[in-house]
Amino acid sequence: MLITGIKSRPVYDELTPMASGLRHVAAAQGSGGEPLLRLLGEMDPAQLAATTVLYSIESFTGRNHLADLKKHQVRDLFVFPTNAEAVRGLDTVLATAQMGTRLYLSGSEGFIGTSMQVATSYGMNRDEVLREHAGSFVRRVWCAHCGHYSENVTRRVFQCPGCERNLVVRDHYSGRLAAFQGVKADGEVPGELPEDEELDT
Numbered sequence: 614m615l616i617t618g619i620k621s622r623p624v625y626d627e628l629t630p631m632a633s634g635l636r637h638v639a640a641a642q643g644s645g646g647e648p649l650l651r652l653l654g655e656m657d658p659a660q661l662a663a664t665t666v667l668y669s670i671e672s673f674t675g676r677n678h679l680a681d682l683k684k685h686q687v688r689d690l691f692v693f694p695t696n697a698e699a700v701r702g703l704d705t706v707l708a709t710a711q712m713g714t715r716l717y718l719s720g721s722e723g724f725i726g727t728s729m730q731v732a733t734s735y736g737m738n739r740d741e742v743l744r745e746h747a748g749s750f751v752r753r754v755w756c757a758h759c760g761h762y763s764e765n766v767t768r769r770v771f772q773c774p775g776c777e778r779n780l781v782v783r784d785h786y787s788g789r790l791a792a793f794q795g796v797k798a799d800g801e802v803p804g805e806l807p808e809d810e811e812l813d814t
Contacts, residue, residue, distance in 0.1 A: 622786045623725075626743040628652040628717050630660055635713030637664040640703045640728050642696050643672025644748035645720025650678055652717055653685045665689040665706055669699035669724070676748070696720075696764075700727045707735045719745045723753030723764055726791025752812060754782055755792040762792060770798050770809040781807055 628648045630637075637660060641649040646668060653661065664687045670677050671694065679692060691706075693699040707714075716737060718728045725744050732742055751765040761775025766782060773780050773795060780795035787794060798806050 623722075623744070623788065625725075625746040628719060628743050628745045630656045631715040631741075631743070633713075634660070634715030635663065636710065637715050637717065638667070638703070638706055638710065639664060639717040639719075640667040640699060641678075641718070641747075642669040642699060642720030642724040644676040644678075645718075645724065645745070646676065646678025646682060646747075648719040648745040648747050649717070650681055650685075652719075653682075653687065658686070661685060661687050663688060665691070667691045667693065667699050667702050667706065669693045669696045669720070671695045671699075672748070696724050696727075700724070700731060703728055704731045704734075707731060707737070710735065714741065716742045717745075718742065719747050721748055721753075722746060722750055722786075723791070726753060726788070729788075730791050750812075752782060753792040754780070754795040755787070755790045756780060757794055757796045763795070766793075766795075767812055768809055769812055770806055771795075779806060782812060 639649055666682060666687050668679060668682055670679060691702055693702055716732055718725045751767055754763045754766045756773045756775055758778055759776035761773055763774060770779060770781050779798040781798040783794045785794060
């Protein structure tokens with residue numbers, strides 16, 4: 614489990630097969646393929662035959678586990694070039710999910726967060742979902758001024774691509790937004806920016 618200095622950051626699980634599941638859906642991104650491979654290796658043949666895997670090859674760390682994922686005899690394997698497309702694919706799969714579906718998520722914090730938003734929209738509760746973080750803790754940031762989401766933010770101060778304001782990244786993680794909040798960096802004194810630093814990733 615993850616323990617960090619940011620109290621609002623989610624506490625993650627370790628992916629293990631949920632025996633209560635009648636159908637299994639696993640969505641992973643980049644380095645999240647490693648926990649996913651471990652999960653599939655622990656599943657029995659009946660569970661594998663009832664498992665749909667969605668995998669995004671987009672990765673901040675450059676890790677790609679697609680070749681190894683193809684070795685497992687799962688029901689379906691869908692591959693996506695981007696994390697956003699994988700999340701849309703998850704939306705499509707969960708739209709037809711029935712009672713007894715269990716969800717497994719692994720990868721970056723942003724990928725897990727946006728995937729959880731989809732799961733929550735279909736009424737899935739925490740007993741039906743396991744989440745394992747893999748890779749670095751680059752941040753997904755929501756701009757409080759224009760609503761733009763920025764992926765893979767590594768600096769305390771950065772320019773929002775949506776409104777071009779200089780933002781300072783706060784250390785509070787919002788589960789509802791699945792992101793950290795960015796606010797105008799020189800809101801108190803125009804033109805005066807706080808000290809920039811690399812974020813704890």
